[in-house]
Amino acid sequence: YKRQFVPHSSLGMVIPFQMSLLPTIRVPCHKRLRVSKAFRRVSVPGGPSPRPTSRRIEADMGQHVLPGNPPVEINLKRSGRARRISLRVSALDGRVTLTLPQGVSDRAGLAFAEEKSDWLRRNMARHGGVEQIAYGTRLPVAGVPLILSPGTGRSVRIEDDRLIVPGDPDRLGARLTGYLKTLARDRLAEASDRYAGQLGRRYTRLTLRDTRSRWGSCSSQGALSYSWRLILAPGDVLEYVAAHEVAHLAEMNHSVRFWAVVTDLYGPYDTQRRWLRTEGTALHRYRFEAD
Numbered sequence: 001y002k003r004q005f006v007p008h009s010s011l012g013m014v015i016p017f018q019m020s021l022l023p024t025i026r027v028p029c030h031k032r033l034r035v036s037k038a039f040r041r042v043s044v045p046g047g048p049s050p051r052p053t054s055r056r057i058e059a060d061m062g063q064h065v066l067p068g069n070p071p072v073e074i075n076l077k078r079s080g081r082a083r084r085i086s087l088r089v090s091a092l093d094g095r096v097t098l099t100l101p102q103g104v105s106d107r108a109g110l111a112f113a114e115e116k117s118d119w120l121r122r123n124m125a126r127h128g129g130v131e132q133i134a135y136g137t138r139l140p141v142a143g144v145p146l147i148l149s150p151g152t153g154r155s156v157r158i159e160d161d162r163l164i165v166p167g168d169p170d171r172l173g174a175r176l177t178g179y180l181k182t183l184a185r186d187r188l189a190e191a192s193d194r195y196a197g198q199l200g201r202r203y204t205r206l207t208l209r210d211t212r213s214r215w216g217s218c219s220s221q222g223a224l225s226y227s228w229r230l231i232l233a234p235g236d237v238l239e240y241v242a243a244h245e246v247a248h249l250a251e252m253n254h255s256v257r258f259w260a261v262v263t264d265l266y267g268p269y270d271t272q273r274r275w276l277r278t279e280g281t282a283l284h285r286y287r288f289e290a291d
Helices: 106-115 117-125 169-199 228-232 235-247 256-266 270-285
Strands: 008-012 058-066 072-079 086-089 096-101 138-141 144-149 157-159 162-164 205-209 214-219 223-227
Touching: 008 235, 058 106, 072 106, 072 117, 086 117, 096 106, 106 117, 138 169, 138 228, 169 205, 169 223, 169 228, 169 235, 169 256, 214 235, 223 228, 223 235, 228 235, 228 270, 235 256, 235 270
Parallel strands: 072 096, 144 162, 205 223
Antiparallel strands: 008 214, 058 072, 086 096, 138 144, 157 162, 214 223
């Protein structure tokens, strides 16, 4: 059979690495990346290099805690593609992953991580860390910080500088995520409809995802997809992303013609594009699911 490749354009994120061994990596807007591409496997000097294996497998081996101050939670994985032990710190959520090749024991891998513990803590200290959503958390909505607060009634709502989330505290994350996704869909649909009308084109559908490697995308069939976390960003940033993706209905590329369409739809966009590059990654630090 023949594989069909569907042209796809997307608005990517800039993902700076929080590792002293790596320069800052900028992910170009025109690259469509999966989450795994947002990380580069880095071999820390000193790791053994066993013979590569033909088995293409990767298994999650669970979590371990490296004692010390502070303790370091390590996600241990085994990969048939790995040639040496690697340590990495996610620039998105600060998680530490230790990847072991076939033939290297868990004990040897954890001993290696212990040797590199100072290096790990230095790089983790540069990361803002993950913030688990709870009452009292300051969460930006449309770029405005709001304090998550309990309340009476049934509906999630904004009152002054508070975001009221009534109900069972154990369901705070689920209720809040539902509210934010609904709000994001309403605002992104309104912006997409408006820009598509200006352009004289139609999109076929609009979906929301929690993508980490791109803020939006447009397929050759005219399907728009956005990260629902755009509702956390300032309103003008959300508007720019909508204009960017709608512009792909006319130009499925990032040519001079494409950027001219974006300018016609939205106007000057440098400030909003720069905000995504410098501040966008921080929108992923908020964790809504319960541990």
